[in-house]
Amino acid sequence: MTEPKIVTERRGHILLIGINRPEKRNAADFELLSLLAAAYGELERDPALRVGLVHAIGEHFTAGLDLADLGPRIGADGLTFAPEGGINPWQVSGEQLSKPVVIAVQGLCLTLGIELILASDVAVAARSTRFGQIEVTRGILPFGGATLRFPRAVGWGNAMRWMLTGDLFDAAEAWRIGLVQEVVDDGDQFDRALAIAQRIAAQAPLAVQATLTNARRAVRDGDAAAEAGLQPALVRLATSEDARIGMQAFLARAEAEFVGR
Template sequence: MIRPTEQRPALTETPRITVERDGHVLRIGFNRPEKRNAADYRLLSELAVAYGELENDPELRVGFVFAHGDHFTGGLDLADVAPRIGADGLEIAPDGGINPWQVSGRQLSKPVVIAVQGTCLTLGIELILASDIAVAAESTTFGQIEVARGILPFGGATIRFPRAVGWGNAMRWILTGDSFDAAEAHRIGLVQEVVPDGTQFDRGLELARRVAAQAPLAVQAALANARLAVREGDAAAEAALQPALVRLASSEDARIGMTAFVTRTEAEFVGR
């Protein structure tokens, strides 16, 4: 098992994103530690490919995103990325890939758990906001600093940050570009857990495995309904509840879950 601090052998073409299967969990690691995991175009594209793999493989149920090295990400590598911004913006998802920030293109139907440490700037915060459960090391420093670089957050922070933490809390950090710590991130609800430094990987993976142990069709249905409420309102989500329940109730996993409940045994779900 590759841990964030382990040494890897030198490769001719070291991947910017590591991808490793862990049962039903796909572990996705930022792997440019010598640059504080700053995201150049290649890293963004490889990340989109990894998200596409998560979505397209029925055996994969949960994504777990983390970073190798001391920092989650120093944000965009503007020297590499800025020249690629065309008249229609920046396209990062190749064929089969999914934009990890989910502000364009195909949407991910499976949950993502994320663990961060060190520096977590700009697109790192936006990736937290596009994920479903976030764990932070207690010394993590956050910053939504785009306004200090003459641009705006374009990975979803303007949309999701106010919704997740409240308007004033979001504007406090988006409009000033100031940095804030893990305690503040937890206070406002950006992250769900703050853990001792060095334990964020294990705790995040533990949560990802916990989600992966549940009935995957039910997890995806619950996630889809919650997202529907956000995107289209309560009425749309309410209208979809009963049809989703009927569909799930006839699944093999529902029978497995009921048998496990009656027999007081651990359910082993199959995703059907």
């Protein structure tokens, strides 16, 4: 029986999303992309799920696109792979994910792997990870959001240094420029990412999503648009059951058990 190319597991309020094509260094073909988009749709739709954790089975996070499979599928309108109910994990088209994603990477993390980091919210890398935005060496351009997000995340010069040359860089450089938030010993990346996801999942989910939404609005639409949404969001959250639970926990000096309402 063939193993699914994306494996999911619910662990409390966290959806673990595992890339599972290790025999191909987790290179993404059309089936893998479709299953990954379906998993993101599941994360978005289920109110019991608060955080996604993307990781990979095997030695490598991903060697990038399986161009032999995907090349012939690129038509006049580009490449479409999200099924009904799915969400493009790179969020460059269609519905946007409203919940945070933590990501753990190791081995090779090429092209769409970097773009998954850029579309996620917190990234943890194994110390020996090698990164590369290598599309220009294959005669194409990054089309999963790197041209939009990489300069914004790490600065123009840092992004262009790696996007325009296609050179590989290490985890120390990824941390220096701010692409990843933590670098850990090899083999520890999943556990550390899970610990961060668990901390996020323990917070009030409506407040987490509102914080994420407002920060993204500032990036996408500018400071004025984000500022205009702050007070309405505060008023809405202040009347929630979770705000009451949070205040009671504060007064009792206890850990809050949020319910997402």
